[in-house]
Amino acid sequence: MTIVFWIxxxxxxxxxxxxxxxxxxxxxxxxxxxxxxxxALLFLQLDAQxxxxxxxxxxxxxxxxxxxxxxxxxxESETTEHAVFSRTWLAGLCIAAGVFAVLGWAVxxxxxxxxxxxxxxxxxxKDIGNALMxxxxxxxxxxxxxxxxxxxxAVVVAMxxxxxxx
Amino acid sequence: xxxxxxxxFVLLQHWIVGLLPAVLQPFAGVLLNVVAIIATxxxxxxxxxxxxxxxxxRMQNRIGPNRVGPFGILQPVADGIxxxxxxxxxxxxxxxxxxxxxxxVLVVIVFMGYAVLPMGRxxxxxxxxxxxxxxxxxxxxxxxxxxxxxxxxxxKYSLLGAMRAVAQMISxxxxxxxxxxxxxxxxGSLSLDRIVEAQNQYTWGLPHWYIFTPWGLLAFLMxxxxxxxxxxxxxxxxxxxxxxxxxxxxxxxxxxxxxEFFLGEYVGMLSISGLGAxxxxxxxxxxxxVLNFVPSWVWFFSKVMLSICVMIWLRGTLPRLRxxxxxxxxxxxxxxxxxxxxxxAALWRFMDGGWLRWVVCSAIxxxxxxxxxxxxxxxxxxxxxxxxxAE
Numbered sequence: 201m202t203i204v205f206w207i208x209x210x211x212x213x214x215x216x217x218x219x220x221x222x223x224x225x226x227x228x229x230x231x232x233x234x235x236x237x238x239x240a241l242l243f244l245q246l247d248a249q250x251x252x253x254x255x256x257x258x259x260x261x262x263x264x265x266x267x268x269x270x271x272x273x274x275x276e277s278e279t280t281e282h283a284v285f286s287r288t289w290l291a292g293l294c295i296a297a298g299v300f301a302v303l304g305w306a307v308x309x310x311x312x313x314x315x316x317x318x319x320x321x322x323x324x325x326k327d328i329g330n331a332l333m334x335x336x337x338x339x340x341x342x343x344x345x346x347x348x349x350x351x352x353x354a355v356v357v358a359m360x361x362x363x364x365x366x
Numbered sequence: 367x368x369x370x371x372x373x374x375f376v377l378l379q380h381w382i383v384g385l386l387p388a389v390l391q392p393f394a395g396v397l398l399n400v401v402a403i404i405a406t407x408x409x410x411x412x413x414x415x416x417x418x419x420x421x422x423x424r425m426q427n428r429i430g431p432n433r434v435g436p437f438g439i440l441q442p443v444a445d446g447i448x449x450x451x452x453x454x455x456x457x458x459x460x461x462x463x464x465x466x467x468x469x470x471v472l473v474v475i476v477f478m479g480y481a482v483l484p485m486g487r488x489x490x491x492x493x494x495x496x497x498x499x500x501x502x503x504x505x506x507x508x509x510x511x512x513x514x515x516x517x518x519x520x521x522k523y524s525l526l527g528a529m530r531a532v533a534q535m536i537s538x539x540x541x542x543x544x545x546x547x548x549x550x551x552x553x554g555s556l557s558l559d560r561i562v563e564a565q566n567q568y569t570w571g572l573p574h575w576y577i578f579t580p581w582g583l584l585a586f587l588m589x590x591x592x593x594x595x596x597x598x599x600x601x602x603x604x605x606x607x608x609x610x611x612x613x614x615x616x617x618x619x620x621x622x623x624x625x626e627f628f629l630g631e632y633v634g635m636l637s638i639s640g641l642g643a644x645x646x647x648x649x650x651x652x653x654x655x656v657l658n659f660v661p662s663w664v665w666f667f668s669k670v671m672l673s674i675c676v677m678i679w680l681r682g683t684l685p686r687l688r689x690x691x692x693x694x695x696x697x698x699x700x701x702x703x704x705x706x707x708x709x710x711a712a713l714w715r716f717m718d719g720g721w722l723r724w725v726v727c728s729a730i731x732x733x734x735x736x737x738x739x740x741x742x743x744x745x746x747x748x749x750x751x752x753x754x755x756a757e
Contacts, residue, residue, distance in 0.1 A: 230514065250499070254503075257499070257506050260503075261506025261510075261539075265509055265532060268510075269532070325495050325499070
């Protein structure tokens with residue numbers, strides 16, 4: 201629990217809070233990006249280089265841009281007049297608290313399940329690649345299939361109907 | 367003597383750090399390196415802007431800037447003073463905070479990429495295992511700052527420019543990454559230091575640079591195309607097409623903020639040239655074994671400046687692409703070629719050395735280039751262009 205951790209945690213939480221409380225949707229998207237950046241820095245602080253860089257590359261480089269594009273292309277990006285809280289905020293809060301409790305419980309339990317090591321293991325990017333291509337090749341392929349299906353679906357949705365003029 | 371000259375910056379840094387008390391030393395060492403990077407690349411930026419204005423002027427039968435100093439070489443100084451003293455205009459309806467943050471984010475992110483570039487023997491700021499991944503992660507963030515600039519200006523030209531820029535940068539990021547992956551496949555490491563070391567070998571006095579292999583040449587060409595598009599340089603400068611969009615996403619920026627965008631663009635060019643030189647042109651290694659007495663950093667910076675000259679030359683030569691041409695080129699030509707190149711690089715890796723793999727790999731690369739190029743040419747419709755207007 202160093203001071204760096206607290207700064208990063210504050211940045212992440214502030215980004216997340218701003219994302220749900222700001223009125224302008226594009227500001228919300230930018231605040232989410234700040235939260236993503238904070239998470240990536242937390243990964244880096246834990247010496248998880250690959251996870252940190254992948255977080256930046258995928259979430260800031262792609263997901264944030266997609267979110268922003270979706271906001272701009274679908275609806276008015278102007279500030280909303282009505283209140284930012286929807287009517288189901290209580291249900292949403294309960295679900296979020298429930299998910300957080302389950303995740304927290306799982307993380308706290310995992311400390312006992314895994315044997316304690318004296319020193320932190322050094323994981324090179326190469327080891328992660330080897331693990332992905334040997335032990336975890338089935339999950340990798342399933343994810344690849346899922347992504348391909350999503351991409352084909354997107355193309356089908358965007359395709360012109362037969363007989364439809366361009 | 368040769369060795370001292372090669373390591374002169376490293377020795378200088380050690381000497382300066384040695385003067386300080388021991389408590390400050392680790393911090394001072396890092397700070398000194400960062401200051402060196404932040405001082406060097408804006409200086410190169412000034413040189414390349416001058417080079418561009420003079421060179422482009424000559425290519426267009428003009429003289430170029432020649433008023434400030436002898437032969438106009440002090441022009442960048444005049445430009446700098448001008449942009450510093452100009453009024454900073456922020457549009458009334460603009461989103462002031464995001465408008466302010468966009469150029470700052472761009473400049474910070476662009477400079478981050480230099481942290482992992484090996485600029486000479488032992489001259490890397492951070493020795494990272496996943497250096498290439500870090501570089502691309504930083505490169506992906508520039509899109510966000512471009513979007514922020516375009517959106518916060520509340521100007522239709524800015525927003526259109528930003529949308530174009532982001533679409534273009536996303537499209538060309540895929541081939542940029544895929545063409546670099548071949549180098550990682552052959553080297554077996556994401557560390558840029560290791561990639562340079564793998565190329566710093568000589569046979570009969572000739573270097574083992576990756577550009578001198580069939581897959582490397584193809585990957586380098588695709589990388590160069592994608593890098594030009596990624597930095598929004600001509601012929602891919604649609605996002606700032608002045609005849610359509612005034613200046614694209616930085617239309618509403620003036621004074622020092624405009625200078626920051628300008629700096630970001632050129633420093634980004636220098637940085638991606640440095641990455642290209644590191645991946646394919648052997649980084650800081652000398653082009654011939656006999657030239658090894660020249661300091662390594664001289665080679666790195668001359669390769670970077672050579673790439674900049676080629677980019678200026680391209681800008682003076684090629685006309686701007688149309689939006690549909692830009693997208694077709696990325697997805698129908700560059701992307702298939704880089705995907706194929708992955709296979710060629712794998713073949714190269716697993717075939718035994720010798721002339722056979724040269725013949726096979728070159729045949730595949732050349733054959734596909736001709737086939738894909740021909741089919742693209744045939745499919746192009748040369749008819750009257752149809753225009754669609756917004757209702």
